Amino acid sequence: MRPPILNSLFSCIETLNGIGPKWSKLLKNLCGPTVLSVIFHLPDHILHRPYLADLKSAQDKMLLTTKVTVSQHKKPFSKRHPYRIICEASGSYLEVVFFNYHKDYIIEQLPIGETRLISGQVERYGEHWQMSHPDYIVRENEAWKIPIYEPIYPLTQGVSNKLMNRAAKEALKHLPNLPEWLDDTLLKREGWPSFKEALFQAHHPQNEIDISPLSKARQRLAYDELLANQLALALARTRMKKQTGISIKGNEALRKKLLSHLPFELTNAQKRVITEIETDMQTPYRMLRLLQGDVGSGKTIVGLVALLNAVEAGYQGALMAPTDILVRQHYSKISDLCSQLGVSIVLLTGREKEKKRQEILSQIADGEAQIIIGTHALFTENVIFKNLGLAVIDEQHRFGVEQRLALTQKGNAVDVLVMTATPIPRTLALTYYGDMDLSQIDEKPPTRKPIDTRVLSVKKMEAVIEKLQHALAEGKQAYWVCPLIEETEKSDLANATARFEKLNSVFPERVGLIHGKMQGDEKDAVMQKFLQKETSILVATTVIEVGVDVPNASIMIIEQAERFGLSQLHQLRGRIGRGAEKSTCLLLYDYPLSDTAKKRLNIMRSTENGFLIAEEDLKLRGAGEVLGTRQSGLETFLLTNFDLQNELLPIVRREAVQIIQSDPCLTSPRGEKLKTLLYLFNKDKEIQTIKAG
Numbered sequence: 118m119r120p121p122i123l124n125s126l127f128s129c130i131e132t133l134n135g136i137g138p139k140w141s142k143l144l145k146n147l148c149g150p151t152v153l154s155v156i157f158h159l160p161d162h163i164l165h166r167p168y169l170a171d172l173k174s175a176q177d178k179m180l181l182t183t184k185v186t187v188s189q190h191k192k193p194f195s196k197r198h199p200y201r202i203i204c205e206a207s208g209s210y211l212e213v214v215f216f217n218y219h220k221d222y223i224i225e226q227l228p229i230g231e232t233r234l235i236s237g238q239v240e241r242y243g244e245h246w247q248m249s250h251p252d253y254i255v256r257e258n259e260a261w262k263i264p265i266y267e268p269i270y271p272l273t274q275g276v277s278n279k280l281m282n283r284a285a286k287e288a289l290k291h292l293p294n295l296p297e298w299l300d301d302t303l304l305k306r307e308g309w310p311s312f313k314e315a316l317f318q319a320h321h322p323q324n325e326i327d328i329s330p331l332s333k334a335r336q337r338l339a340y341d342e343l344l345a346n347q348l349a350l351a352l353a354r355t356r357m358k359k360q361t362g363i364s365i366k367g368n369e370a371l372r373k374k375l376l377s378h379l380p381f382e383l384t385n386a387q388k389r390v391i392t393e394i395e396t397d398m399q400t401p402y403r404m405l406r407l408l409q410g411d412v413g414s415g416k417t418i419v420g421l422v423a424l425l426n427a428v429e430a431g432y433q434g435a436l437m438a439p440t441d442i443l444v445r446q447h448y449s450k451i452s453d454l455c456s457q458l459g460v461s462i463v464l465l466t467g468r469e470k471e472k473k474r475q476e477i478l479s480q481i482a483d484g485e486a487q488i489i490i491g492t493h494a495l496f497t498e499n500v501i502f503k504n505l506g507l508a509v510i511d512e513q514h515r516f517g518v519e520q521r522l523a524l525t526q527k528g529n530a531v532d533v534l535v536m537t538a539t540p541i542p543r544t545l546a547l548t549y550y551g552d553m554d555l556s557q558i559d560e561k562p563p564t565r566k567p568i569d570t571r572v573l574s575v576k577k578m579e580a581v582i583e584k585l586q587h588a589l590a591e592g593k594q595a596y597w598v599c600p601l602i603e604e605t606e607k608s609d610l611a612n613a614t615a616r617f618e619k620l621n622s623v624f625p626e627r628v629g630l631i632h633g634k635m636q637g638d639e640k641d642a643v644m645q646k647f648l649q650k651e652t653s654i655l656v657a658t659t660v661i662e663v664g665v666d667v668p669n670a671s672i673m674i675i676e677q678a679e680r681f682g683l684s685q686l687h688q689l690r691g692r693i694g695r696g697a698e699k700s701t702c703l704l705l706y707d708y709p710l711s712d713t714a715k716k717r718l719n720i721m722r723s724t725e726n727g728f729l730i731a732e733e734d735l736k737l738r739g740a741g742e743v744l745g746t747r748q749s750g751l752e753t754f755l756l757t758n759f760d761l762q763n764e765l766l767p768i769v770r771r772e773a774v775q776i777i778q779s780d781p782c783l784t785s786p787r788g789e790k791l792k793t794l795l796y797l798f799n800k801d802k803e804i805q806t807i808k809a810g
């Protein structure tokens with residue numbers, strides 16, 4: 118149960134004074150549903166509006182506050198012209214101008230002969246000054262209503278900074294004094310304010326330093342957020358590790374056979390991670406391991422060796438992938454490889470129906486099926502395994518700790534190996550996968566050739582198509598990825614269809630089209646045709662992003678590449694360079710390209726190192742983009758800036774591990790306070806794991 122002291126923070130935005138239903142709705146879209154989410158929505162810069170008694174010291178376009186006496190109203194001839202008010206400002210002329218206006222409002226705000234304080238941006242017109250639409254007009258005795266420093270919030274459609282400001286002020290009134298959960302020594306050493314004080318300071322910056330992630334208030338808040346995250350991961354990890362697992366030790370018979378059939382040698386990195394995995398599987402604790410390796414680094418074989426290890430020891434192994442295409446691809450490869458080994462493999466996705474499905478389910482239940490390949494439905498549905506020993510989860514950069522916890526409720530403490538092809542910068546790996554052990558394949562198979570990446574204006578499209586003609590004549594194959602349009606899936610599709618038609622008119626019968634709206638078997642058919650070289654160009658939306666493997670395809674063309682995240686471009690590019698051919702990747706951009714966009718595309722051109730690319734993506738676009746969290750509902754960090762507050766994480770992590778080691782159920786006095794912290798950051802599920810024991 119959440120401590121009652123937090124209740125008012127978790128009440129909905131409507132409870133804020135003076136924020137009606139209409140505003141609440143807009144604020145909810147911007148910040149989230151609760152009072153606390155408003156409090157956690159921090160300003161990201163400030164405006165300074167100094168008070169100038171004398172406009173002689175003002176500069177053009179300056180934002181300022183000054184005192185004026187209203188001399189004259191110049192009513193326009195028609196509504197189309199602006200309403201002008203001549204004011205005297207300590208010897209200077211200041212004209213206040215309104216374009217769209219309510220006459221009554223203006224007359225009431227600036228009556229002739231009266232003195233007012235006004236604040237806004239001034240512009241110089243020869244001898245006099247002009248201010249259009251002042252931000253503030255107040256009486257002299259209300260000077261306090263004009264902030265000298267105004268926090269500016271990240272905003273969305275419909276929410277003005279004033280509204281956000283007001284909501285934040287109201288929300289902060291709900292913030293109680295909370296017990297201090299941070300260590301006293303740390304607080305003293307860093308000179309950090311209390312949680313409540315830090316939030317007040319964050320919303321009331323007095324200068325540029327206050328707004329920076331390096332200010333004491335912001336550092337403290339980031340520390341709190343990261344501490345909640347790391348404690349939650351440590352709790353989840355303890356919970357998962359505590360369950361005694363199965364000790365799995367194969368006899369290597371199947372593995373040896375498999376390796377002798379492969380046309381290549383494993384790389385040293387592959388061998389190393391296999392040893393890490395089998396050592397871990399052999400311990401009597403549950404394995405919870407993340408296998409990171411760049412696209413094409415050869416994770417599938419590693420996963421298969423782990424599965425065979427389980428089979429050798431008499432257990433079943435399951436391999437799960439996020440999409441039907443990937444599942445089928447894995448199935449066809451792995452069943453090819455296993456056909457000589459005498460291992461029985463079944464496929465289970467949403468598409469196996471009725472009788473067939475029943476048959477597969479019973480094979481899984483009676484143990485006849487040794488390796489089971491399927492979508493995540495394998496774990497969410499009521500699939501009963503005879504004796505599952507290992508679950509391998511492929512391409513899972515969109516798999517949160519909650520899902521991992523759910524997974525562990527299943528089965529008899531099965532070992533879990535998560536394979537991800539999205540290189541994740543270390544910081545993020547720790548915050549998102551900090552509950553897992555890490556194995557890394559940091560070397561590519563020697564057979565992989567460097568990819569020639571070029572950045573071209575879309576104006577060169579005709580030349581590209583012409584080049585493509587030569588390439589196809591030589592038997593090459595190409596992917597053509599259509600622009601990503603954020604508004605709707607529909608427009609993505611419209612784009613892809615238009616491009617398909619254009620290319621199809623140049624290369625009749627040689628072009629395939631694949632997109633997310635297609636039925637599974639339609640997709641399969643298109644992929645099959647491409648794989649069999651019946652088609653030479655595959656026009657696609659981003660459905661091909663993850664894992665697809667067609668070794669003969671050596672050309673990748675990406676339209677409006679500037680719209681994609683770097684990690685996503687890296688994934689897409691990883692589809693080529695898999696075969697004997699030298700591969701080319703063309704990044705087409707829409708003219709004109711902004712400086713940042715240019716910089717980003719140049720990074721793609723200069724390196725194929727996924728980790729470098731991910732680091733850059735993190736700097737340029739933030740954590741959500743690197744991990745694709747926005748689409749996935751993975752944890753988002755509101756108070757932490759991973760670029761500038763990077764150095765906090767190792768400290769937090771060390772502390773969290775120590776805390777959970779010495780007080781695994783958080784029952785000490787400090788532990789109780791830390792529970793409040795966990796509830797503040799929505800770690801209710803992880804707290805429940807304490808009780809579940």
Ligand code: ADP
Pocket residue numbers: 381382383384387410411412413414415416417418538562563564666695
């Ligand atoms: P990913 O890590 O992206 O999942 P895959 O496992 O799909 O990569 O492997 C990519 C390609 O490299 C596959 O065709 C695979 O057969 C091949 N491969 C894997 N390991 C090696 C190796 N050690 N030497 C040569 N080719 C390899």
Ligand code: MG
Pocket residue numbers: 416417511538664
């Ligand atoms: Mg793979």
